[in-house]
Amino acid sequence: MVFMTGAEAFIKSLEKENVEIVFGLSGGAILPICDAFNESNIRFLLARHEQGAAHMADGYARASGKVGVCLATSGPGATNLVTGIATANIDSSPVVAFTGQVPKDLIGRDAFQEVDIIGVSASITKYNIQVRNPNEIPYAVKAAFDISNTGRKGSVLVDIPKDVQTSAEEMHFPDKVAFKGYRIIGEPDPRELDWAATLLARAQKPMIMAGGGVIASNASSELLKLAEFMMAPVATTLMGKGAIPSDHPLYAGGCGMHGTCEANSLIGEADVLLVVGARFSDRTTGSIQEFSANSKIVHIDIDRSEIDKNVETVTRVVGDAKLALKGILKRLEKVRETGSPDSPWIKKMKEFREKYAIPEPRDNPHFKAPSVIKTLRKILPRNAIVTTEVGQCQMWAALYFDTYAPRTFLTSGGLGTMGWGFPAAIGAKAARPDVTVVDIAGDGSFGMTENSLATSVEEELPVIVLILNNRMLGMVAQWQRIFYGRRYVAVKLGKTPDFVKLAEAYGATGIRPGDTMELEKAIKDAMDSEVTTVIDVPIDPEENVFPMVPPGRGLKDFLVEA
């Protein structure tokens, strides 16, 4: 037992969780906690908008696998976090948000900068809690970290009234907290593993669809072993990109609305589809009725409530993906031979691969988005981390940027939050300062959080922002072209701003390459630069992302041109 203030106990609790860095902004209702940072080595990284702070914490969490921490004041500080918390939660990223709150006796009286953030954040967090007494702080912080980073990961919000930060009490720092209602099923039920293995053992055309859960549970090597043993092609969901190296012979590419024709076709043909750590989002499945209609589906997920939520499965394994994959492989090895690389199924895969091979894109003479991304990939080291914004740039990145390791392709999948990529890149750089970090951006998305340039420059976290600049909200424009007869509304962004000058105004480097050679040089220079570089690449406003499955259609109904 130690006697200290709530703010001091808060800092001590973070230290006990080995927190190195907090992304946030100060403000009235969080002043006592801000002050307590003076007595700590924890780095307070000052964002310029709370949304940016939350995305930075999210990027940090996804790149490192550790909990990302963000902090804001009450009222507008807290509501500005909302988009960031929701983005992290739906992508199962472990983020803990701390908010200041007006003193307890003012709560409910519409005090200055008072918002009921517990009510607001209830449906976009895994858990939230308001601390009512200083001596509850160590418990609440411990609980927040535990809940955020175990089971199906997610965001947790802890709201701390100002008087709770300032009052002092005897504090006890627990090493463990327990909840009666929080149970994590890690180890799968052996019977479920038996059933899954039985089904997979009989498969003639096995296919694996890997989601973000494979990355969250660090199960990539188990996934590869199983895929190679069965000779099963692997498709990834958007969140699963990186679960298997893009140059692996069994990798069929991404699946879903902007998946590869190869992956989407194979999913339609498979007889058993093993889905690992994915939640059958509408963007992944297309029409639910038509999804993988010829296959029996085996679903591995740590969250029982995901089973049969969107797609009916034949059998399921509830538990940690790594353990589940290991358990299935162990059983399969006893009853089935290693798959043959000459099987008709693998031939089918090769046939699709050849049939739908995309010709090497070229900048001819103007930049083409796919070719810009290929140029970037060629120059970056294999371990570079890429974040994306949302829209066309994101889908081009998903299709054309080869990824070789988990946690190197970070994107806002579930919420599709424009403006996520840049602050997330800064967070990723904070987690992995030794690695090159690039945000593949669009001009629309980048504009939403461009003020994070100040943070990246002042906090010396240099990243590269590669803007595929079409002066359009490109994906919406693409839909208006294809589905609304080119009747553009609210998509043309005009000529401003000049992103080169904008970067320079923040003390970053801005450059607008004129051709592929200049682009290559710009990327190389940016990798060596000590400040953030914004590379503004003008592309054709009319360029579409293909392949594309029109909304509501089955995955095999992909379009390859307009």
Place this chain on the structure above:
Amino acid sequence: MEQTISTIAFLVENKPGVLFNVTNLFRRRGFNIESITVGPVENQELARMTVSVKADTKVINQIVEQLDKMVDVIKVKRLDPMRTVMREMVLIKINTIDPMSREEALKCVNEYHGLILNIEPDSIVVEVTGEPNTIDEFVRKVQPLGVIELSRTGVTALEKGHLKL
């Protein structure tokens, strides 16, 4: 999809915000909760809730899973109507200015094994307990006599035999 009334019972942490979080899940799917009852159980740290809701069976099963994963929800169970006793209570104030209707009302109350809790010159307040259907029936019967107001508690339920949450 067929909509039926489901009764779901849960044990939850007895603290502020839990009721909000639970009902929020039903709201998100657009379900109107038919009734909800809450009260502490043997151990004061926990409360037991009983929710009845009209919804697709499939969606209800999924909501039960989602409720189960909430940190403050300790146990959830969809109750099998064949293996459950259910009770609801209604308090009802009946206009009795007309002596005939007073007599009629008292007859009904007797028939449903109700209690008379208050008698005024021109009105009575009565209590009737029973299965929700029985309550509906009783209310329909006294309606023509002139119901001034009524208040129903909502369903509370326990499983038969040694089963427990």
